[in-house]
C-alpha cells in the first residue's frame with residue numbers, strides 16, 4: 001500500500017505532497033533513530049540518503065536555498081531536492097538563507113576560495129541551522145553526502161574538523177560515502193548505524209559514486225553542472241563592487257547581479273544594468289524597486305535598463321540612455337529618443353535625446 005503524506009516548506013504555508021513507499025513504511029516500524037539529511041538533490045546526497053535507508057534510518061531532508069545558487073527556475077537545486085525527497089519518500093524542509101548568509105559572505109571568519117566563496121563559514125552556518133532543527137524533528141544526528149577530498153576547501157580533513165567543532169556537532173555528522181576514512185561517529189559507536197556498511201570513497205573522481213548509484217537504483221540524478229555563483233570570478237567581481245557600494249545589500253541587490261550587463265554610472269556610485277534579451281528585460285522590471293529608474297529607447301527595439309543608486313544624477317541617466325541605445329536596434333543612428341521613468345510613489349518621466357555609446361566605458365562585467 002502506498003500512503004500519501006505531507007511536509008511543509010519551512011517559513012511558508014507551502015505543503016509538499018509525497019508518497020511513502022511500502023518498503024519505507026516497513027522500515028519505519030522497526031526504525032530506532034531519526035536523522036536530518038542535507039539533501040542538495042545531487043548524486044552524493046542522494047546516495048547518502050539511500051545508504052541510510054538501507055540501514056533503516058528514518059530521515060527528514062533539509063535543502064538550503066540561497067540567491068547564489070547557479071541554477072535556473074526549471075532546474076533548481078530545490079526542485080532536484082524535491083524530486084529526490086518524493087522519490088525516496090522522506091519529508092523535505094526547504095530553508096531559504098540570506099540575511100545571516102550575506103553577512104558571512106561579507107566577513108567570513110575563515111578565508112575565501114577562488115572567488116568570494118566562504119565555504120567553511122557557509123558549511124558552519126548550514127550545520128548550525130540544521131542543529132537548531134534537530135529537536136524539532138526528533139533527529140539524533142546529521143547525514144551529508146560529503147566526500148573527503150572532493151572539494152578542496154570544505155572537504156579536507158582539517159576543514160571538516162573545524163566545521164564540526166564550530167557548529168557544535170562533533171561526532172554527530174555521518175558521511176556515509178567516506179565514513180570509514182573518519183573516526184567513528186557517535187551513531188556508529190552507539191550502534192545506531194553499521195559502520196561496516198559505510199564506505200571510504202575519497203577524491204574528485206565520480207566513478208565510485210556512479211557505480212554505487214547503479215547498485216542502489218539511483219538513476220535520475222542531475223549532472224554536476226550547477227553550483228554556487230560565489231565561486232565564479234565574474235560574479236565575485238560584481239559582488240565585491242556591490243559590497244563597496246552598499247554596506248547592507250538586500251537580496252534584491254544580489255539577484256540583480258545575476259541579470260544583464262553591468263556598468264557603473266557617471267560617478268561610479270550608481271549601478272546601470274542593461275538587459276540582454278526579452279527575459280532579462282522582464283526580470284529587470286520585476287526586480288525594479290521604487291527608488292530605481294528604468295530607461296528604454298522610444299522608437300527602436302532595445303533593452304530595458306535599470307539604474308540604481310543613492311543619488312542618481314542626470315548624468316547617470318544620460319549614460320544609461322546612451323547604453324540602452326548602444327545595445328538596441330537603433331545603435332547605428334546618430335541620435336535616438338529615450339524615456340527615463342522613476343518608479344517612486346509619484347512616477348516621474350524624463351525624455352532624453354542621446355547618441356548611442358560607441359565604446360561602453362566603465363563596464364564592470
Ligand code: SF4
Pocket residue numbers: 117118119120122123154228229230231
Ligand atoms: S560553494 Fe557556495 S554553497 Fe558551497 S559551501 Fe562554498 S559558499 Fe557554500
